[in-house]
Amino acid sequence: MNSFYVYLVFLAVTLRIATSHDQPAITYISPKQIKEVRDTVSLSCVADNVVDIPVLWTKVAEDTIYISSGSALLVSDNRYSVTTHRNATSSEFTLTISHLQLEDAGLYKCVLSTGPNNRPSADMELNVRHPSQ
Structure with a gap:
């Protein structure tokens, strides 16, 4: 019985060490979206091990546009919103x-x-076209 207890403690410590070294990673990004003018689009990013790490949404342009950090919007355009689920x-x-x-x-x-x-990232493309006639 004593060796079983030692084994459980060893297993718990091993798992804790293994998970404490897990690196932050993006595990999902929305695929390319094609939308029409006046539509609404939702872009999703899922990341693992980011408890205390800022996750940003940006738009690539001549100058990078920083849209959000975590659940905080960094743009004043009220067409944008961001939600987080942990x-x-x-x-x-x-x-x-x-x-x-x-x-x-x-x-x-x-x-x-x-x-x-060190800024791991994932990209997704958004196409916007005029509405179909």
């Missing part, structure tokens, strides 16, 4: 853009701000 191991960050305009088309990035030289 569980024990992963977090989902959803950027919603309503009343799409042609200018909203482009490449969007979900970025894990883990350090100045």
Whole structure:
């Protein structure tokens, strides 16, 4: 019985060490979206092990546009909203853009701000077209 207890303690310590070294990672990004002007789109990014790490949504342009950090919006455009859902191991960050305009088309990035030289990211493309006639 004593050796069983030692084994359980060993297993618990091993699991704790293994999980404490898990690196932040993006495990899902929305696929390419094709929408029409005035539609609404939701872009989803799921990341693991990001409890204390800022997760950003940006739009790639001549100058990078920082849209959100975590659940905080960094743009003043009320067409944008961001929601976060967290569980024990992963977090989902959803950027919603309503009343799409042609200018909203482009490449969007979900970025894990883990350090100045380490910023894992994933891209998704949004196409916006005129409504079908």
